[in-house]
Amino acid sequence: AGEMVEFASGVKGIAFNLENENVGIVVFGSDTAIKEGDLVKRTGSIVDVPAGKAMLGRVVDGLGVPIDGRGALSDHERRRVEVKAPGIIERKSVHEPMQTGLKAVDSLVPIGRGQRELIIGDRQTGKTAIAIDTILNQKQLNSRATSESETLYCVYVAIGQKRSTVAQLVQILSEANALEYSILVAATASDPAPLQFLAPYSGCAMGEYFRDNGMHALIIYDDLSKQAVAYRQMSLLLRRPPGREAFPGDVFYLHSRLLERAAKRSDQTGAGSLTALPVIETQAGDVSAYIPTNVIPITDGQICSETELFYRGI
Known part of the structure; x- marks a missing residue:
């Protein structure tokens, strides 16, 4: 298989x-x-995907094929999409901060390089805005970096979003010159379910290139609810027995094996890191639904965005 x-x-x-x-x-x-x-x-x-610094500034699909019309990828290596997460010995305690540039987040729930922080909330409450602002704010922080080990590279995985939304995002990032340190992986709503299922793993493999070579990367999965829906669609079509909310029994493993790959490497293995910001969309603020209760225990903490606060402009 x-x-x-x-x-x-x-x-x-x-x-x-x-x-x-x-x-x-x-x-x-x-x-x-x-x-x-x-x-x-x-x-x-x-299944493997291209990875390396040649990917920076490019927009690719779930299989790593460029979709930005800028020709083939230059010098790159290929990495397996599904690999085991680093073991206990290969890890180190998180000790360097990963600044998002958002005062509310950095002061109340500071994120370390190698952590996983869940962004959860209803639709249209500014979840993607938090993620995009984090990428844009790295521009300033990266310009102050004195060495390769301080720079933070970004991978943004868009799952099941509209093509117009992805195009808008590319425009925002390129206008701010943020594409030079970012990779965009897009499996849009018009792509088949298997590509939406695979895109987060592909993006993760690209982020792991930096983690395993002593560099630092940030990966944003926007959003994992849509990946779970795509996986449910595939599983039901393949006649796998459905469980709660018709999701297959291994939907927890689907997300746990992905998010466990975000880690801080030990000094012996290069001291690189991969920080994950997964996004989950809730229905009417219900954080006790199946997918939110699966992802909350896997991550190190949550940033909850509420409709009420969003409308009050907070």
């Missing part, structure tokens, strides 16, 4: 379900070109 396959039409997929009589494959692309009797080839490789 997890191997890439290729259809006769050139569309790629990933073997998701392995059963005695059949194999369940999820498709990364248009399924209209696939017909009964088509030949499906094994590629012999697990």
Whole structure:
């Protein structure tokens, strides 16, 4: 399971379900070109994505293919999308601050490099604004950095958002010259569910390049509720038994294995870090729903945005 396959039409997929009589494959692309009797080839490789400094300033899809119309990626390495999180020995206690540039966050809930801080709240309460402001504020902080080990690179993963929203975001970042230290991974609402499911892992692999090479990175998943919905869609289509709110039983593992990869490395392994800011959207402020109660225990703390406070301009 997890191997890439290729259809006769050139569309790629990933073997998701392995059963005695059949194999369940999820498709990364248009399924209209696939017909009964088509030949499906094994590629012999697990899903991997490009990573490295060549990715900075680029907008890519869930498989790391550039979608910004600026040609192919130059010098880069490839990294597995699904890797194990660093073990206990390879980690170190979080001790350096990760400034967001937002007074309310930095004074009340300071975030360390290598931590995971959940941004949770209803729709239209400024969750994405917190995340984007954090990226923009790194411009000033990075300009003061004296060495590579002080610079913070940013990865923004947009899951299930409108294309116009992503385009707007690219414009905001490029106008502020913030794209030079950022990577954008976009699996928009018009992309198939498997790509929306895969995008956070792809973004994480790109962030891990910095973490494993003694640098610091920040990754924002906006938002993981949509990834869970895409995963539910795939699981139900593959006839996996549904659980609470029709989500499959391993939806906790879906998020835990992703967020555990954000870590602070020990001095022996380069002292790099990956900080995660996952976003979860609640319905009518219900933080006790299934996905919020799954992600809250995985993260180190929460930033809750409330409609009431948002309308009061706080």
